[in-house]
Amino acid sequence: MIPDKINPRLPGGFNLPPFGVHQILALIIVCISLWAVGTLWLGMQAASQWVGSWQDDIHIHVYIDGEKSDITKSLEQELASIAQVSSVRRISQEEAARWMQEWLTGGGLEQHELVKRLPVTFELSLTDEKSEFLFADIRDTARRFGAQINEDEVNLAQVHDLLSQVSYLAWFASLILAIAMALIISNTLRMTLLARADEIHLMRLLGAKEWFVRTPFILEGMLLGAGAGVLAWLLLWPVVLGVGGWMATMQVDLNAWVLLLPLLFGGGIVGTLGAVIATARVVSRETSV
Template sequence: MRPGSIIYFLREAFKSLSRNRLLSIATISTVAISILILGFAVLLTINAGALMNYLESDVEIVAFLDNDLTKSQITDIKQDLTAITGVKSVNFVSRERALAKLQEKYGGNEYNLKETLGKNPLPNSYEIKAEDPHNVPQIAVQVKKIDGIYKVNYGQGVVERLFKVTRWVRVVSMVFIVLLVFAAVFLIATTIRLAIFARRKEIYLMKLIGSTDWFIRWPFFIEGIFMGAAGGLIAILILAAGYGSLISHMDALFFLPLVTNPGILSNVYISLLVCGAVLGVLGTWISLNKFLDV
């Protein structure tokens, strides 16, 4: 490719953009709307994923100890627990600490639980976290087998259901995004096809005169990249403004943890912009090939 050709391609691309203004605007709007929907789904997925992680990370095993154990027996149990594969951390909670926690949570300043109950009814316990929360049920089975542990609690039943739900949410959101990408490609390709159809005579002539396929493609690709990126940019501006205001309002209203990490968000926005440009090129590619077959 000669440097002269690059200038020619750019000039042709922008001439065509301004000459077919209405179709250009239609294409940019189509891209913007597609990317907006896609971006909305991506943000939703990321937040759903973060929420799922948050819920899952809360899952832990509480192993209650017999009351008549000696200090060394308690330490031995800790070693046994740590030896189980998949265990991330083991944290001892003494009966006093457990009562204090309970007091903090439910008693407040009005009741003194210890006085009301007369004695501390709570046992010593270990809080066990798994490296992968999904392994909690299997780990719990092994914990139960250890001597000196009389009860194991990890939210049996509820946890299994939680994992089912989180897996479902993840799969559904991925499928949803893949479908949206396909819809966006189709929609954008159709709009670009209109623009190319309007210039089919020109393409036919170029082919008969003897220009190569790539010589014809380049201006269309440049147009596609430009329209895709422009549409993507519009979508991102709307999305960022909308999500920004959502964060500032939600903060006061809910305990739900919204993803606010600027690193993650800017990655999402940049990916969407690239996605817009790629969709523009992809749409052009799909629509153009038919007309090049002369």
């Protein structure tokens, strides 16, 4: 028998629990964490664009004076014998002169003048599996024949390898932050569950199913995570607009739109996971009066 002045508000069904201070704090913390994840992947996006489209087809060029034509064949063979070099293409001075003349349109240099000044070039294509000492081997081979390697291309190739390693670290950091966010939402919802333990117990006594009790809290966790994801995405725009001009000088065009769905659904998944953890101890057996 329930007294007349008592009006118990049952938390089950699809009526979401009210948002309070704890939920707002959780929303802010998760938003900041998702913003950090989004900023991290924006940085990865910028670095990938800066490296350029050549990153999937890396070439290293070796130059030798055209007057040393008697040893160019030997140099080509030595370069081709390096294990991680898939192919070596010889670029003649005439071919390089034609390309440079097109590039330096109006430069005032005739093709025959360029041919005299340009070295013989070898273009090395590399395999996907590069050893730690590959570039040192190429450099040493070139030096034995008095040739030079394009060090700028070596530096860019090493940046490409570094980006591959950093991407794994970015995924790992995102996973750790996701777990932390799920635990934050879980603790927030757990406090709500403890505060309303009497109401939940009453529902169970009245025969409410477990899913009926858990559903509003799971929906609340999902909304917390998804809302934090949208807010984090909105907070990325000041970053994009603030560095956009500087990035444009490096031919980098940041695109925050590609992060909208990952942050939205990622936040929703994290929130749902936290809610599932928080409600895992809801009594599952049927209770009768």
